[in-house]
Amino acid sequence: QERLQESGPGLVKPSQTLSLTCTVLGDPMDTTGYFWTWIRQHPGKGLEWIGFVDRTGNTAYNPSLKSRVSMTVDTSKNQFSLKLASVTAADTAVYYCVRPQFSGYDITHYGLWGQGTRVTITS
Amino acid sequence: EIVLTQSPATLSLSPGESATLSCETSQSFTSGHLAWYQQKPGLAPRLLIYSASSRVAGIPDRFVGSGSGTHFTLTISRLEPEDYAVYYCQQYNESPTTFGPGSRLDMK
Numbered sequence: 001q002e003r004l005q006e007s008g009p010g011l012v013k014p015s016q017t018l019s020l021t022c023t024v025l026g027d028p029m030d031t032t033g034y035f036w037t038w039i040r041q042h043p044g045k046g047l048e049w050i051g052f053v054d055r056t057g058n059t060a061y062n063p064s065l066k067s068r069v070s071m072t073v074d075t076s077k078n079q080f081s082l083k084l085a086s087v088t089a090a091d092t093a094v095y096y097c098v099r100p101q102f103s104g105y106d107i108t109h110y111g112l113w114g115q116g117t118r119v120t121i122t123s
Numbered sequence: 124e125i126v127l128t129q130s131p132a133t134l135s136l137s138p139g140e141s142a143t144l145s146c147e148t149s150q151s152f153t154s155g156h157l158a159w160y161q162q163k164p165g166l167a168p169r170l171l172i173y174s175a176s177s178r179v180a181g182i183p184d185r186f187v188g189s190g191s192g193t194h195f196t197l198t199i200s201r202l203e204p205e206d207y208a209v210y211y212c213q214q215y216n217e218s219p220t221t222f223g224p225g226s227r228l229d230m231k
Binding site for chain 2: 047106108114
């Protein structure tokens, strides 16, 4: 059964760049049509869609974060990544890598979630 | 972007009772592109319902989604101990997809 696994530093200094990677454990990414997604959850709060990347590297981002976000895909490693620049304390959150329930849909519902990785922005 | 409002913020019920959770959207949409998730402490959200009323495989039929326009509902019948969690609705009618603030279901 396919799984998603986030990795990356749990602590990032203000003004630096947050970098996370999601490893897809299962089917090769370049054989599927999923839009690989990042969602975050601020402490004790709701969920915020960050954006997605597809197997060809096409991306779409939340307008609220667009100026600071970059997502890439490496199908040879079955991984996709998130970079968030110029972070502040407001970027402290649990970051989830997520896969839609069905392939071929970009803005949709999400049936497969990683366990989440907590990132704290602190000096 | 479409803003979702969920009510009640917290609901306290006993096992065996029924829960009704509401999700209101700031814009009406007829597509039915609304989903419900369950989240337990320390875990990732779990998809329960999509397309407003379609249950994910393996989700008990005690979970029923309904609604259209701007008003959607998740009804959980015959509450079991494992149902106590936070529930989020999500609209994916337009980008960016957005989530509600959640409704917490506590055991009474």
